[in-house]
Amino acid sequence: MTWSRRRIATVARRDFLYTVRRRAFLFTLVGTPLLYALLMFIVIKPQQAERAGALRNFTALGVVDSSGLFARGAPDVWTDILPENPFAMGNAAPAAAQRFRTRVRRYPDFASAEAALRDSEVTQVLVVPPDYAGTGTLRRYARTNNLFTAGDQRVVSKWIVRTLLAGLPDSSRIDRVTQPLRQESLYALGHDGRFELKNEAREMLDFLLPFALGLLLGLSIVFGGQYLLQGVSEEKESRILESMMCAVSPEELLAGKLIGLGGAGLSLVVGWLAIAGVTAAPMLAMLHFTLPPWIVAIMLLYFLLGYVFYGSLMTGIGAIASNMREAQQFSVWFTFLTFIPFYMMSTLVGHPGSALAVALSMFPPTAPVASMLRLVAPGAAVPAWQIALSLLTLAAAAVGILLVSARLFRVGMLMYGKTPTLPEIVRWLRTS
Amino acid sequence: MLQVRDVVKRFEGRAAVDRVSFEVPHGEIFALLGPNGAGKTTLIRMITDILRPDEGEILWEGRPSRESVRQSVAYLPEERGLYRRAKVADIVAFHGELKGMTSREARASARALLDRVELSEWAERQVQALSKGMQQKVQLCTAMIGSPRLLILDEPFSGLDPVNVRLLESILQDMRDAGATVLLSTHQMNKVEELCDRALMMHRGHVVLYGPVAELRRRHADHAIVIRTPSAIPAVPGVTRVESRNGDHTLVLDRDATPQAVLRALVERGVEIESFSRASLSLEDLFVKVVRDGFDGAQPGALAGPEPASSGVPA
Numbered sequence: 001m002t003w004s005r006r007r008i009a010t011v012a013r014r015d016f017l018y019t020v021r022r023r024a025f026l027f028t029l030v031g032t033p034l035l036y037a038l039l040m041f042i043v044i045k046p047q048q049a050e051r052a053g054a055l056r057n058f059t060a061l062g063v064v065d066s067s068g069l070f071a072r073g074a075p076d077v078w079t080d081i082l083p084e085n086p087f088a089m090g091n092a093a094p095a096a097a098q099r100f101r102t103r104v105r106r107y108p109d110f111a112s113a114e115a116a117l118r119d120s121e122v123t124q125v126l127v128v129p130p131d132y133a134g135t136g137t138l139r140r141y142a143r144t145n146n147l148f149t150a151g152d153q154r155v156v157s158k159w160i161v162r163t164l165l166a167g168l169p170d171s172s173r174i175d176r177v178t179q180p181l182r183q184e185s186l187y188a189l190g191h192d193g194r195f196e197l198k199n200e201a202r203e204m205l206d207f208l209l210p211f212a213l214g215l216l217l218g219l220s221i222v223f224g225g226q227y228l229l230q231g232v233s234e235e236k237e238s239r240i241l242e243s244m245m246c247a248v249s250p251e252e253l254l255a256g257k258l259i260g261l262g263g264a265g266l267s268l269v270v271g272w273l274a275i276a277g278v279t280a281a282p283m284l285a286m287l288h289f290t291l292p293p294w295i296v297a298i299m300l301l302y303f304l305l306g307y308v309f310y311g312s313l314m315t316g317i318g319a320i321a322s323n324m325r326e327a328q329q330f331s332v333w334f335t336f337l338t339f340i341p342f343y344m345m346s347t348l349v350g351h352p353g354s355a356l357a358v359a360l361s362m363f364p365p366t367a368p369v370a371s372m373l374r375l376v377a378p379g380a381a382v383p384a385w386q387i388a389l390s391l392l393t394l395a396a397a398a399v400g401i402l403l404v405s406a407r408l409f410r411v412g413m414l415m416y417g418k419t420p421t422l423p424e425i426v427r428w429l430r431t432s
Numbered sequence: 433m434l435q436v437r438d439v440v441k442r443f444e445g446r447a448a449v450d451r452v453s454f455e456v457p458h459g460e461i462f463a464l465l466g467p468n469g470a471g472k473t474t475l476i477r478m479i480t481d482i483l484r485p486d487e488g489e490i491l492w493e494g495r496p497s498r499e500s501v502r503q504s505v506a507y508l509p510e511e512r513g514l515y516r517r518a519k520v521a522d523i524v525a526f527h528g529e530l531k532g533m534t535s536r537e538a539r540a541s542a543r544a545l546l547d548r549v550e551l552s553e554w555a556e557r558q559v560q561a562l563s564k565g566m567q568q569k570v571q572l573c574t575a576m577i578g579s580p581r582l583l584i585l586d587e588p589f590s591g592l593d594p595v596n597v598r599l600l601e602s603i604l605q606d607m608r609d610a611g612a613t614v615l616l617s618t619h620q621m622n623k624v625e626e627l628c629d630r631a632l633m634m635h636r637g638h639v640v641l642y643g644p645v646a647e648l649r650r651r652h653a654d655h656a657i658v659i660r661t662p663s664a665i666p667a668v669p670g671v672t673r674v675e676s677r678n679g680d681h682t683l684v685l686d687r688d689a690t691p692q693a694v695l696r697a698l699v700e701r702g703v704e705i706e707s708f709s710r711a712s713l714s715l716e717d718l719f720v721k722v723v724r725d726g727f728d729g730a731q732p733g734a735l736a737g738p739e740p741a742s743s744g745v746p747a
Contacts, residue, residue, distance in 0.1 A: 004502075010529045018518065238513035243574060246480040246507035247530040414482065427444075
């Protein structure tokens with residue numbers, strides 16, 4: 001095996017520049033954050049509109065009361081909602097609440113209430129059976145059922161609570177029972193060991209931060225690896241390497257590619273962090289939030305090891321696949337593995353010390369993203385030995401895969417037109 | 433000097449190259465011939481250190497071809513490719529940097545080479561904008577940058593029009609005159625006859641022919657003479673068969689007959705001789721003969737000729 005730092009640097013520089021100068025790279029760098037911002041806007045805006053729409057359309061509630069408990073119920077219900085703006089900065093003035101009125105109409109029997117519902121005189125019908133006080137059983141009829149909002153349920157619930165407590169002399173107590181935690185201030189332990197206020201914005205940050213950092217880490221590892229897969233497949237398919245291998249050894253070529261294309265992946269992380277820093281800085285400052293430097297350092301370590309692991313895997317796949325399409329078909333499974341922690345995010349963020357969370361952070365393909373989710377989960381205290389063991393396991397797997405891929409690369413890059421069978425791959429590994 | 437000594441390479445127990453030995457001195461264009469699957473590419477890959485021999489050794493300038501290969505040997509493989517979206521000058525300069533040139537030297541050298549192959553106006557264009565023949569010339573530049581002392585070319589004429597074939601021939605002759613060693617693997621036998629000093633032919637992993645091209649052609653021709661004459665060919669003692677084509681008559685001789693005696697007999701019988709020569713086999717005929725008539729592994733090296741002169745001057 002021959003190593004020349006100069007040749008490795010030449011290959012790394014070429015691959016880095018060739019990748020970052022491509023329009024697709026620029027599109028990924030700028031387009032991905034824009035796409036996520038757009039998606040959030042597209043998802044949150046209609047949700048808000050849906051909730052307001054459900055309340056706006058809920059103009060009348062028909063009530064058939066056989067229990068007699070609701071005889072003195074109020075003739076209408078007022079519901080307030082506050083508009084949410086996920087992009088609002090700290091100094092933005094709070095938006096005014098929207099009020100919606102729902103009238104309550106009484107019917108002597110279900111038949112008349114049903115007729116009114118069918119004629120659209122009421123939006124929903126609430127049927128209270130005689131034994132409601134003992135069983136709590138109710139029936140509600142609606143013309144349509146909205147899967148995406150529980151705004152209508154809130155109207156009915158509010159009217160029931162207010163009616164049941166109507167006899168109490170203190171009206172403020174009724175308000176408290178209706179919305180007992182509306183003015184709550186929750187304080188929870190932060191990463192620095194101090195209690196910090198957990199308001200709505202902070203809760204959103206607590207959810208978004210692990211998600212964003214995990215996604216950032218996962219995407220940068222996958223993008224770097226995909227650049228390798230693309231580069232190796234392209235070079236194999238276009239038969240470039242044989243003439244180069246006279247001037248540079250396969251090991252130097254592989255090392256140069258890992259460095260150059262890993263650099264391109266790292267550039268994406270830096271670019272995205274910069275964009276996120278500029279856009280989210282005011283909100284983070286308002287919430288007195290800072291990311292501890294040790295988390296950034298560990299994130300960088302996970303990126304490097306995760307990239308070597310995943311990138312080596314992609315190099316091996318690129319070396320054995322006969323063309324780009326086939327290589328991508330193989331690689332999709334490993335890409336899927338990288339993002340598995342997101343499917344278990346509630347466990348990882350909600351219970352970062354659970355057995356599943358620990359196991360996922362020890363399994364090399366899922367370790368970077370799973371560990372990142374655990375580390376920045378609100379109030380998480382991941383033991384240092386678990387971080388160390390996770391990093392060690394990942395490092396060992398990365399080195400192992402790198403050695404195997406280097407052997408596959410040496411032989412596979414000169415094999416054209418046919419994807420080898422598993423026994424052939426084993427033979428390559430033994431003989432190379 | 434390139435020295436290949438008793439080299440063996442096996443794949444899955446089968447010898448792709450079996451005890452091959454030859455030497456190529458400086459300032460020579462040497463042909464490596466053989467049918468498909470003869471083991472030529474495997475042999476070239478061992479010379480360029482892409483593959484390692486199972487047995488034997490390959491020396492370049494007296495040293496094992498490892499690191500020494502990287503600086504002074506260039507290879508244009510038959511399976512060619514370039515980065516499609518890279519600029520022409522960039523890709524040539526990149527190969528120069530891999531061979532140890534500084535960035536500035538590599539760019540200047542790339543420009544000069546592109547100028548030599550008449551592609552200077554395409555230097556800043558992407559490779560994908562070039563025709564196949566132009567890409568072939570760019571590929572040649574990637575091999576030639578850094579002034580390699582040993583240039584190995586596998587089917588370099590494929591895809592080139594006659595004008596560019598002549599251009600390539602002229603470049604190869606210039607390299608030979610400058611003292612470089614050119615190892616040429618091709619199926620275009622006419623180019624070997626025109627360009628190459630010596631040749632080695634492989635068949636099923638073995639060397640079956642080795643020596644100066646002219647000598648190989650003569651040695652393996654029938655015992656015959658070729659005469660051109662407007663007259664009919666009379667019966668002459670010592671001639672066993674006459675083959676006539678376009679005014680040329682090939683007279684196949686008895687083992688004991690000499691060309692001089694047959695010529696004298698023809699003149700005595702009033703045949704007007706316009707030209708006379710010893711018959712030689714074209715390389716193409718020799719190639720077909722070797723492959724068809726089974727100069728195979730049963731007698732490796734059976735037709736191989738003498739070693740090259742130790743002075744490095746082609747025999």
